[in-house]
Structures are given as C-alpha cells and as structure tokens.
Amino acid sequence: MGWADRVRNLRAGAERRFPVLTEVTERLVGGNLLDAGTRLAAQAFLAAVPLLFALAAFAPEPVRDQLRESLRAMFGLTGAADQQLQQVFDRSTEDGVRETSGAVGAVIALVSATSFSRAMARVCERAWGLPRAGTRIGAWRWAVWLLALVVVVLLQAPIRDGFGAGAWLGVPxxxxxxxxxxxxxxHLLLAKRVPWLPLLPGALLGAATSTALGVTARFYMPGALNRALAEYGGLGLVLTLLSWLIVVCAALTFAFTIGAVLAREPTLARLLGTDRIRVAGPAAPRSAVPEPPDA
Known part of the structure; x- marks a missing residue:
C-alpha cells in the first residue's frame, strides 16, 4: 500500500470518527474565512474613523469623556498614542470638525458606517449558509446594531474595571x-432566521476570543502604537490599528463559522434544536436540506 493510499485511509477514518473536526477543517481551509475577516476589518476601520470624529464633535461632553476613557481602557493607551487620542477630543479639534463636516456630514458618516453592519451580517449568513437578507428587512437592523455597538464601546471603561472592583470582576x-x-x-443580523439556542456556540466562541484579545490588547497595543507613532507617524498608527482589527475580525469570523458547525453536530443539534430548523446552503446538514420529491 502506497503512501497516497495510507493518507486516503487516514482521512476516511478521521471523517468517520471525527466528522465535526473534518467539517470544521474543510470550512476553515476552503471557506475563504481569512479574506472575509480582512474585509470585515476594513469595513470596521472605515466605519470607526468617521464615527469617532462625529462623536468627538457633536456628542455631549459627558459622552465624549466616557468614550475617551473607554478607548483608553480597551487599548491601554499611554504616551504619544494617548496624546493623539486627546487631540481628537480637544475643543479646537471639535470646532474644526463642526465647521468642516456639519450635521449633514455626521449623518452621512453614520449612514456609511452601516457598511460595517452589512459586512458583519454577511459573515453570519455565510457561517450558516444563508442567502443575503433583503435591504427592506435588513436596513433597520444594520442601523440598530451599529448604534448598539457604539453603546457597548462607551461602557467598556466601567465594565473592564469591574465597576471599581478591578480586573478580577471586570474580565468575567x-x-x-x-x-x-x-x-x-x-440573531438580529440573520433576521431571526436561526433561533437563539443554535447561535449559542458561536456566541460563546466569539466571547472567548473577544475576552482573550481584549486582555492581550492591554499589554500589546500601548507599546506597538507608541513605536509605530515614533517610527512612522500617523501612518504607523493607522497600520497598527488596522492590523489589530484584522486579527479581531478574523477571530470572530472563525468563531461564528465554527459555532455554526458545532451547532449541527448530532448531539448538540438535539440539545439546541438545530435539527428542527431548515437552513439552505452548502453548510447545512443533510437532515436540514429538503429531500427531492419522489419520482
């Protein structure tokens, strides 16, 4: 028996014994997930920058202060990077942005930022093998999700500090x-096409990666941002933030995809009710695909 036959036999044995691992591997290798994560990161960056300046210019002072503290908490900003953040929220910068953009520019920034929502919706749809939701169904969901995400970012400082108790409470x-x-x-971006429970594995994996990367950012990002500013100026700051967003968005893309695969594993499918839903697309289990009519 040649080595090629041995490889085929090993693969066939692995598919029989570990069907979930096999499907996960196929999805990770053949699903262009890294490309999807990179596109999601690019949309996140293009949405974050105009929203940040719009909030710095038009939001009430308590909101601006809270956002500044939350960004510091998220990235552990110190030194030159913290000074750059302070300049964004400086009064003179605020007046300049007001004069340049105006209220119409702020609305346009908000509308264009929904491209990030659409990209996130597409990641979720690909994970479950679903077609795109129509604009009429998805438009308000994109805006609601984006606004909710801004609220979550605003709450990062007190949550990460455990509301004064410290990291031992803040991390959980x-x-x-x-x-x-x-x-x-x-659930929102899939337009309720998948029930709550089958989405839980993806949510748990996404939360685990978010928490791990959030803790890592506190140690890695301050030095990386300050070195990038010292060596390359503002361009270095942009490249460092974009690189970090690629890591975060790729991790979330992998988490949602693996979660969708795990939710279809027979034991979990019975517990979560995945075997009772019908999902179209290449990622669907055989039990979820309609059988052809009898001849």
Whole structure:
C-alpha cells in the first residue's frame, strides 16, 4: 500500500470518527474565512474613523469623556498614542470638525458606517449558509446594531474595571457581556432566521476570543502604537490599528463559522434544536436540506 493510499485511509477514518473536526477543517481551509475577516476589518476601520470624529464633535461632553476613557481602557493607551487620542477630543479639534463636516456630514458618516453592519451580517449568513437578507428587512437592523455597538464601546471603561472592583470582576463581566452581544448580533443580523439556542456556540466562541484579545490588547497595543507613532507617524498608527482589527475580525469570523458547525453536530443539534430548523446552503446538514420529491 502506497503512501497516497495510507493518507486516503487516514482521512476516511478521521471523517468517520471525527466528522465535526473534518467539517470544521474543510470550512476553515476552503471557506475563504481569512479574506472575509480582512474585509470585515476594513469595513470596521472605515466605519470607526468617521464615527469617532462625529462623536468627538457633536456628542455631549459627558459622552465624549466616557468614550475617551473607554478607548483608553480597551487599548491601554499611554504616551504619544494617548496624546493623539486627546487631540481628537480637544475643543479646537471639535470646532474644526463642526465647521468642516456639519450635521449633514455626521449623518452621512453614520449612514456609511452601516457598511460595517452589512459586512458583519454577511459573515453570519455565510457561517450558516444563508442567502443575503433583503435591504427592506435588513436596513433597520444594520442601523440598530451599529448604534448598539457604539453603546457597548462607551461602557467598556466601567465594565473592564469591574465597576471599581478591578480586573478580577471586570474580565468575567466582559465575557458575559460579549456572550450576550454576539448572541444578539447573530440573531438580529440573520433576521431571526436561526433561533437563539443554535447561535449559542458561536456566541460563546466569539466571547472567548473577544475576552482573550481584549486582555492581550492591554499589554500589546500601548507599546506597538507608541513605536509605530515614533517610527512612522500617523501612518504607523493607522497600520497598527488596522492590523489589530484584522486579527479581531478574523477571530470572530472563525468563531461564528465554527459555532455554526458545532451547532449541527448530532448531539448538540438535539440539545439546541438545530435539527428542527431548515437552513439552505452548502453548510447545512443533510437532515436540514429538503429531500427531492419522489419520482
């Protein structure tokens, strides 16, 4: 028996014994998930920048202060990077942005930022093998999700600090919040086409990756941002933030996809009710695909 036959036999044995791992591997290798995560990160960056300046210019002062503290908490900003953030929220910058953009520009920034919502919806739809939701169904969902995400970002400082108790409480609180956010995100952006329980594996995986990357950012990002500013100026800051967003968005894309695969595993499918829903697309289990009519 040649080595090729051995490889085929090993693969066939793995598919019989570990069908979930086999399907996960096929999805990760053949699903262009890294490309999808990169596109999601690009849309996130293009949405975050105009929204940040719009909030810095038009939001009430307590909201601006809360946003500044939350961004510091998320990235552990110090030194030159913290000074750059302070300049964004500076009074003179605020007046300049007001004069340049105006209220119409702020509305346009908000509308264009929904491209991030649409990209996130597409990630969820691909994970479950669903077609795109129509604009009439999805438009208000994109705006609601984006506004809810802004609220979540605003709450990052007190949550990560455990409302004054410290990281020992802040990290579990952040994880629980992330579970709720990613569960609701999938349910909302999928237009309720998948029930709550089957979305739970993806939400748990997304929360785990979000929490791990959130803790890592506190240690990695301050030094990386300050070094990038010192060596390359503002361009270095942009490239560092975009690189970090690619890591985060790729991790979420993988989490939602793996969660959808796990939710179809026979044991979990019975517990979560996945075997009772009908999902079209290449990722659907055989039991979920309609059988052809009898001849």
């Amino acid at each position: 609180l952040f994880f629980l919040l992330a579970v709720g956010v990613w569960l609701w995100t999938q």
